[in-house]
Amino acid sequence: MSLPPSASLPADDRQAPVFGEDFLSTLEYLHIVARKILSGQMKAERRSRTKGVSVEFADHRPYSPGDDFRFIDWSIFLRTDQLFLKLFEEEEDLHIYLLLDVSGSSDFGVPYKWHYLRRLTAAIGYLGLASLDRVFVIPIGTSLPKGAAQQVALRGKGKVFRLLSFLEGLKASGPTQLGSCLKTFAGSSRKRGLAVVLSDFYDPTALAGLNALRYQKFEVFCVQVVSPQETNPELLGDLRLLDAETGRWREVTLTESLLRRYREAYDTWINTLENTCRKNGVGYVRARTDQPFSDTVVTMLRRKKFLQ
Amino acid sequence: MSFGAPIFLSLLALAVPIVLLYLLKQRRRRVEVSTLMFWDQILQDQPSVTSFTQLRKLLSLLLQLLFLLLVTLALARPVLSNRLTGARRVVLLVDTSASMGVREGKQTRFELARERARDVIRGLSMGDTCLLMSVGAEADLVHPFTDSKKELLEALDGLKLSHSGTDFRKAWQRVEQLPPDERETQVYLITDGAFDPIDIVPPPRTQFAYRPVGTRSDNVGITAFSVRPLPSSPRDFQAHLELFNDSEEERVIPVELRIGGRLAEAFEFRVPAGQAVTRTLRQFSAEGGEVEVFADVPDAFPLDNRAYGVLPPPSPIRVRLVTPESPFLERALATDDDLQLEVITPDKFPAATDATVTVFAGCRPTRTPLGAVIFIGDWPEDLGLARQGEVAKPLFTEWQRDHPVNRHLALQNVGIEKALSAQPGRDWQRLASSVTDPLVLLREESTNKVLVITFDPQGSDLPLRVAFPILIGNSVRYLARADTSERWVNPAMGQVLSPPEVMGYLTSAQREAGKTLDAVVTPEGGPVSLKTAPGLVPVERAGLYRGVSADGTTNVLFAANLADRRESRLAPSVELPLRSKTPLVEIQERFRLGFEPWMILASLAVLVSVVEWILFHRRLIE
Numbered sequence: 001m002s003l004p005p006s007a008s009l010p011a012d013d014r015q016a017p018v019f020g021e022d023f024l025s026t027l028e029y030l031h032i033v034a035r036k037i038l039s040g041q042m043k044a045e046r047r048s049r050t051k052g053v054s055v056e057f058a059d060h061r062p063y064s065p066g067d068d069f070r071f072i073d074w075s076i077f078l079r080t081d082q083l084f085l086k087l088f089e090e091e092e093d094l095h096i097y098l099l100l101d102v103s104g105s106s107d108f109g110v111p112y113k114w115h116y117l118r119r120l121t122a123a124i125g126y127l128g129l130a131s132l133d134r135v136f137v138i139p140i141g142t143s144l145p146k147g148a149a150q151q152v153a154l155r156g157k158g159k160v161f162r163l164l165s166f167l168e169g170l171k172a173s174g175p176t177q178l179g180s181c182l183k184t185f186a187g188s189s190r191k192r193g194l195a196v197v198l199s200d201f202y203d204p205t206a207l208a209g210l211n212a213l214r215y216q217k218f219e220v221f222c223v224q225v226v227s228p229q230e231t232n233p234e235l236l237g238d239l240r241l242l243d244a245e246t247g248r249w250r251e252v253t254l255t256e257s258l259l260r261r262y263r264e265a266y267d268t269w270i271n272t273l274e275n276t277c278r279k280n281g282v283g284y285v286r287a288r289t290d291q292p293f294s295d296t297v298v299t300m301l302r303r304k305k306f307l308q
Numbered sequence: 309m310s311f312g313a314p315i316f317l318s319l320l321a322l323a324v325p326i327v328l329l330y331l332l333k334q335r336r337r338r339v340e341v342s343t344l345m346f347w348d349q350i351l352q353d354q355p356s357v358t359s360f361t362q363l364r365k366l367l368s369l370l371l372q373l374l375f376l377l378l379v380t381l382a383l384a385r386p387v388l389s390n391r392l393t394g395a396r397r398v399v400l401l402v403d404t405s406a407s408m409g410v411r412e413g414k415q416t417r418f419e420l421a422r423e424r425a426r427d428v429i430r431g432l433s434m435g436d437t438c439l440l441m442s443v444g445a446e447a448d449l450v451h452p453f454t455d456s457k458k459e460l461l462e463a464l465d466g467l468k469l470s471h472s473g474t475d476f477r478k479a480w481q482r483v484e485q486l487p488p489d490e491r492e493t494q495v496y497l498i499t500d501g502a503f504d505p506i507d508i509v510p511p512p513r514t515q516f517a518y519r520p521v522g523t524r525s526d527n528v529g530i531t532a533f534s535v536r537p538l539p540s541s542p543r544d545f546q547a548h549l550e551l552f553n554d555s556e557e558e559r560v561i562p563v564e565l566r567i568g569g570r571l572a573e574a575f576e577f578r579v580p581a582g583q584a585v586t587r588t589l590r591q592f593s594a595e596g597g598e599v600e601v602f603a604d605v606p607d608a609f610p611l612d613n614r615a616y617g618v619l620p621p622p623s624p625i626r627v628r629l630v631t632p633e634s635p636f637l638e639r640a641l642a643t644d645d646d647l648q649l650e651v652i653t654p655d656k657f658p659a660a661t662d663a664t665v666t667v668f669a670g671c672r673p674t675r676t677p678l679g680a681v682i683f684i685g686d687w688p689e690d691l692g693l694a695r696q697g698e699v700a701k702p703l704f705t706e707w708q709r710d711h712p713v714n715r716h717l718a719l720q721n722v723g724i725e726k727a728l729s730a731q732p733g734r735d736w737q738r739l740a741s742s743v744t745d746p747l748v749l750l751r752e753e754s755t756n757k758v759l760v761i762t763f764d765p766q767g768s769d770l771p772l773r774v775a776f777p778i779l780i781g782n783s784v785r786y787l788a789r790a791d792t793s794e795r796w797v798n799p800a801m802g803q804v805l806s807p808p809e810v811m812g813y814l815t816s817a818q819r820e821a822g823k824t825l826d827a828v829v830t831p832e833g834g835p836v837s838l839k840t841a842p843g844l845v846p847v848e849r850a851g852l853y854r855g856v857s858a859d860g861t862t863n864v865l866f867a868a869n870l871a872d873r874r875e876s877r878l879a880p881s882v883e884l885p886l887r888s889k890t891p892l893v894e895i896q897e898r899f900r901l902g903f904e905p906w907m908i909l910a911s912l913a914v915l916v917s918v919v920e921w922i923l924f925h926r927r928l929i930e
Contacts, residue, residue, distance in 0.1 A: 202343040
């Protein structure tokens with residue numbers, strides 16, 4: 001099945017609306033693609049990491065005083081003279097947390113990285129809403145949002161317009177503290193679920209934040225969005241480089257040699273991020289803004305860790 | 309040193325704004341990046357402005373000032389003095405004679421000579437000028453002195469091989485006539501040396517170089533060939549042939565003779581090594597035409613294996629003999645193949661048809677007719693030739709031996725019974741006399757040509773002599789203006805014929821008939837127009853030359869042959885074929901700067917520009 005042509009983006013779309021007229025049809029299309037890929041694992045059939053009461057056997061554990069003896073496995077007791085309890089997987093609605101990086105580094109690039117990030121967030125959120133999951137969109141900058149107005153919690157396909165409206169209202173500016181924000185989120189008393197971090201991950205502390213999520217039993221998925229101007233900057237000569245997040249500048253005379261070293265440093269960082277995620281069982285997808293965002297969504301769906 | 313365009317030196321003033329622009333603080337371009345995280349990482353050990361940066365900027369400034377200086381000097385075209393550059397005047401003599409057409413492997417000697425000449429031209433250096441001259445039978449100035457290698461190479465490519473011999477003497481005469489020059493004159497001879505060494509007096513400051521081409525090879529050639537009609541009958545002709553064997557062994561050479569394209573005779577000649585044999589062959593041709601002789605020997609020089617000649621077709625002269633009875637005269641006229649005879653009695657004379665020459669023998673008309681007339685033994689009263697009785701037993705005591713009428717005549721001791729004594733006026737020419745009494749008289753006027761023989765041959769023993777038919781035949785031909793002496797003569801190779809000279813190769817009958825030529829077709833096939841100025845026909849290719857008339861008909865005019873024993877000798881000269889009482893100075897080849905200073909400066913400017921681009925735009929210096 002091929003993707004609709006609406007997935008293509010103009011070269012410089014900063015002035016274009018973030019969600020165009022055909023955006024919803026693209027989302028619906030992605031939903032169909034997701035159903036085919038996930039083939040019957042949608043809607044309350046996802047296995048939670050929490051063990052509970054259901055018909056699906058999960059594991060055994062030794063009996064402890066106070067346990068419900070209705071779940072004692074008597075056949076094992078007859079064979080071993082030991083009391084073991086049968087454990088069943090608890091079926092529940094999935095909580096999907098979309099942690100969206102709203103720092104100034106997202107306000108960059110051609111095509112526009114901020115548009116791309118929001119479209120990607122909307123698409124993932126729509127897939128969750130369509131599966132009757134609970135979807136939370138949490139913007140992260142220097143800190144997590146304090147009030148309810150600064151985040152959104154939705155359920156049901158009908159809430160998609162609220163989701164889009166919320167995303168349209170967000171602004172990308174200022175610095176980011178990705179690591180501390182993720183740690184704070186992991187330490188909160190929220191119900192465990194799927195945490196999708198959408199960012200460019202230009203923050204060395206991000207790895208610690210991802211680990212904190214993982215330790216707190218969240219399913220973690222990283223979506224790294226990068227611009228072509230970041231992967232392969234076409235700059236030469238005497239320049240003053242301005243940091244889009246902090247406003248800090250640095251004078252530099254760029255040569256081919258320096259550009260080569262930049263690319264080496266850049267590649268080292270994104271490879272470190274990807275390898276760390278892979279090693280720790282964290283889902284990872286890298287998306288370039290000059291690729292259609294729908295392609296990125298399909299790639300995410302094909303990864304085993306996403307929406308299972 | 310001076311400058312050809314010193315005005316461009318003012319461009320040096322551009323150095324001031326260049327320096328000022330460098331002194332101004334450079335404003336860096338602002339570029340926003342999403343993060344400085346990676347730039348901080350790679351630049352942590354690299355300060356943005358260092359002393360090295362200052363040095364780099366200074367180097368850039370110096371390179372740009374150097375570029376400006378080089379471009380300015382190049383545009384100003386500096387000229388170095390000849391003394392400084394060792395400039396010279398080069399005279400390039402390239403042999404274009406026939407022997408240069410000999411094949412040496414895949415190339416001819418001429419092509420090899422052109423390659424040598426190209427090497428000399430390419431070796432011209434700053435301040436040098438070169439003159440290109442081709443040397444064949446004539447020395448032709450192909451290109452005057454120039455410093456343009458392109459023009460010289462183009463002129464060299466346009467050189468053509470001729471079929472003539474070599475006359476380096478003429479070339480040397482032209483070299484001697486060159487105006488004096490402060491530079492050295494270097495004369496390059498590029499030739500196979502197929503000519504005898506010439507004696508020269510070398511001008512001062514002149515050097516020589518001999519660039520020989522070719523190697524020795526055996527050859528057999530026709531070194532002389534000509535045809536001519538016999539005086540007794542134009543239908544008979546003689547072919548004179550010389551065969552030369554330039555090899556180290558005796559050769560038996562088969563030779564074919566063709567007339568009008570048909571094989572007329574085949575011979576074999578035995579020619580000793582290194583020698584020539586000469587033969588005269590007698591042949592008959594009723595129609596005349598083209599004569600070709602071919603020595604059937606495969607060798608490296610096929611050009612001298614063929615030779616050509618031309619026999620004009622006989623055109624009979626219409627002769628009317630008016631006589632009661634002259635059997636000797638009638639027979640003499642009838643046996644001449646060149647004459648078309650009509651015999652009538654005197655009573656039928658007025659009604660007779662036109663003739664080119666009318667002969668009255670033993671009778672006379674009442675009035676002298678117009679045209680060409682021969683009176684034998686009597687003449688009319690109105691002729692203007694007074695009679696004074698008779699002369700008894702006259703003898704031919706003197707006759708103009710060089711006059712065409714008397715050609716080949718031996719008139720000694722002719723016995724004559726009597727002759728009429730005539731008193732010719734000043735308009736009469738005595739062709740033969742008996743002391744003071746004329747025996748043969750000639751008067752030529754615009755409308756009337758009269759020859760008078762004052763005695764009756766029947767009263768003499770002249771008809772019994774060989775001289776009689778010759779005298780009658782010569783007289784008729786002379787009055788008919790039939791040309792029997794020049795038609796077998798061909799122009800020499802290398803000669804340039806003017807239109808009147810070309811017309812001279814028409815037969816007398818054609819000229820009489822008013823025939824004119826529009827063009828001449830050379831053996832190469834290219835027509836040369838005689839109607840457009842200058843209409844000159846160069847005889848430079850061996851073969852047959854044909855004339856094209858206004859009505860489109862063609863007829864062969866003349867033949868041209870190489871016929872040069874020195875050209876047929878294919879051994880190139882080993883030494884410089886020049887001799888002098890003073891030793892000749894040979895050219896010493898040495899390194900010379902092959903281009904002008906502005907080219908060096910421009911090249912350096914390009915080099916500086918490339919270096920500046922590599923160092924600063926490619927940013928090798930950081």
